[in-house]
Amino acid sequence: MARKQAPVSKKSLPADESLAVAGDGLRRKPIAGATELSIIVPTFNECENIPVLVDRLRKALPDVAWEMIIVDDDSPDGTAEVARALGASDPRIRCLRRVGRRGLSGACLEGMLASNARYAAVMDADLQHDERLLLPMLAKLRADEADLVIGTRYAEGGAADTFSTKRKWISLLATRLANKVLGLKLSDPLSGFFMLRRNVVETFARKLSTQGFKILLDIVSTAGKSLRVAELPYQFRSRHRGASKLDTRIALDYAGLVLAKATSDLLSLRFIFFCLVGIVGIGVHFVALSIGVAVIGLSFQWAQTLAIVVAIANNFALNNAITYRDQRLTGMNYLTGLMLFYLVSSIGALSNMSVGNWLFGHEQTWWVAGLGGAAMSVVWNYVVSSMMVWRSR
Numbered sequence: 168m169a170r171k172q173a174p175v176s177k178k179s180l181p182a183d184e185s186l187a188v189a190g191d192g193l194r195r196k197p198i199a200g201a202t203e204l205s206i207i208v209p210t211f212n213e214c215e216n217i218p219v220l221v222d223r224l225r226k227a228l229p230d231v232a233w234e235m236i237i238v239d240d241d242s243p244d245g246t247a248e249v250a251r252a253l254g255a256s257d258p259r260i261r262c263l264r265r266v267g268r269r270g271l272s273g274a275c276l277e278g279m280l281a282s283n284a285r286y287a288a289v290m291d292a293d294l295q296h297d298e299r300l301l302l303p304m305l306a307k308l309r310a311d312e313a314d315l316v317i318g319t320r321y322a323e324g325g326a327a328d329t330f331s332t333k334r335k336w337i338s339l340l341a342t343r344l345a346n347k348v349l350g351l352k353l354s355d356p357l358s359g360f361f362m363l364r365r366n367v368v369e370t371f372a373r374k375l376s377t378q379g380f381k382i383l384l385d386i387v388s389t390a391g392k393s394l395r396v397a398e399l400p401y402q403f404r405s406r407h408r409g410a411s412k413l414d415t416r417i418a419l420d421y422a423g424l425v426l427a428k429a430t431s432d433l434l435s436l437r438f439i440f441f442c443l444v445g446i447v448g449i450g451v452h453f454v455a456l457s458i459g460v461a462v463i464g465l466s467f468q469w470a471q472t473l474a475i476v477v478a479i480a481n482n483f484a485l486n487n488a489i490t491y492r493d494q495r496l497t498g499m500n501y502l503t504g505l506m507l508f509y510l511v512s513s514i515g516a517l518s519n520m521s522v523g524n525w526l527f528g529h530e531q532t533w534w535v536a537g538l539g540g541a542a543m544s545v546v547w548n549y550v551v552s553s554m555m556v557w558r559s560r
């Protein structure tokens with residue numbers, strides 16, 4: 168959807184306002200009472216870990232004006248209530264509760280955008296990240312030696328010993344892939360532990376993906392070469408309580424993000440999922456068609472109609488659960504969404520036929536015409552349904 172946006176220049180970073188005013192000594196000093204550092208902690212079912220983390224932050228950051236923004240995706244274990252209880256006795260602790268949405272990257276982004284501090288850090292709630300690294304990270308930013316400081320497990324002095332062999336290999340492979348495809352030279356581009364000048368995120372916010380786990384990789388590849396990056400090693404610990412949320416879907420998200428960034432956002436994550444769902448839909452169509460003909464004994468026309476109805480409903484359900492998982496439709500909205508999707512898809516089918524016929528008239532090659540028609544309807548269905556059915560970007 169074409170939305171009016173202020174143009175964002177890819178390569179130019181705004182200077183740190185507070186450092187830019189030459190000769191103005193006053194602006195360089197932190198303003199009394201202002202928060203200098205927001206620590207963004209995304210959570211999903213971390214009620215037992217939050218109190219321990221708060222305790223550790225208090226000890227790790229004496230003399231720093233910090234705050235903690237817990238971004239909770241409506242955890243069923245009551246993490247938000249625990250966070251609010253902590254905030255009741257310590258105003259530095261805030262909770263941003265998101266309802267109807269899931270996603271680590273989106274949570275981190277919203278947390279950083281809710282901050283008004285000069286610097287923002289992102290760290291996990293499960294105590295795997297070493298809070299003692301926060302002070303050295305802050306020192307680097309204060310000295311203006313970097314715009315972004317990454318806590319790395321894979322540089323000298325760092326470690327991820329608690330990883331299983333399988334997870335170690337996956338992590339290594341994903342790191343290599345990121346560096347190669349995106350032309351980066353970072354030892355740990357997938358780290359979930361980093362600190363930056365908040366206005367960096369402000370500048371690129373609209374371009375960042377809210378899906379998946381890889382917010383850091385997204386920031387680095389979107390900001391480009393103008394971003395000064397530093398790395399500090401730490402030892403990745405084992406999870407305190409609860410379970411990891413990294414699953415196959417997150418891994419798929421990751422592959423999609425790398426592809427999207429490697430093609431300058433031409434192939435977006437959503438579009439890739441939309442196409443994959445379409446491919447699954449073709450399979451469903453044929454299964455339904457053969458059941459219609461062979462099992463129920465319908466005529467081809469009726470079996471074909473049934474197959475189309477089933478395949479579209481299948482694509483809608485899958486897109487709702489996967490492609491647009493963060494804006495999932497439920498209840499009545501599900502039904503009206505499905506009706507709209509039927510409408511959009513029928514127009515898509517018509518455009519498929521007309522483009523196909525036109526191409527066949529010119530080309531005389533059936534598969535070129537067929538592919539062209541299909542591509543046309545996929546693009547149409549995608550653009551229109553993301554505007555009308557799942558209304559967002």
Ligand code: GDD
Pocket residue numbers: 208209210211212213238239240269270271274290291292293295338357358359360380381410411412413
């Ligand atoms: N709000 C929100 N929404 N938070 C989430 C979500 C979500 O959908 N999914 C996970 N989190 C929170 C967790 O509660 C935890 O605080 C943090 O994000 C990290 O999640 P884990 O489930 O503990 O991830 P991990 O330990 O397997 O992965 C870590 O290592 C990866 C690289 O190996 C994280 O640091 C990742 O960021 C990192 O990429």
Ligand code: MN
Pocket residue numbers: 291293295406411
């Ligand atoms: Mn973890």
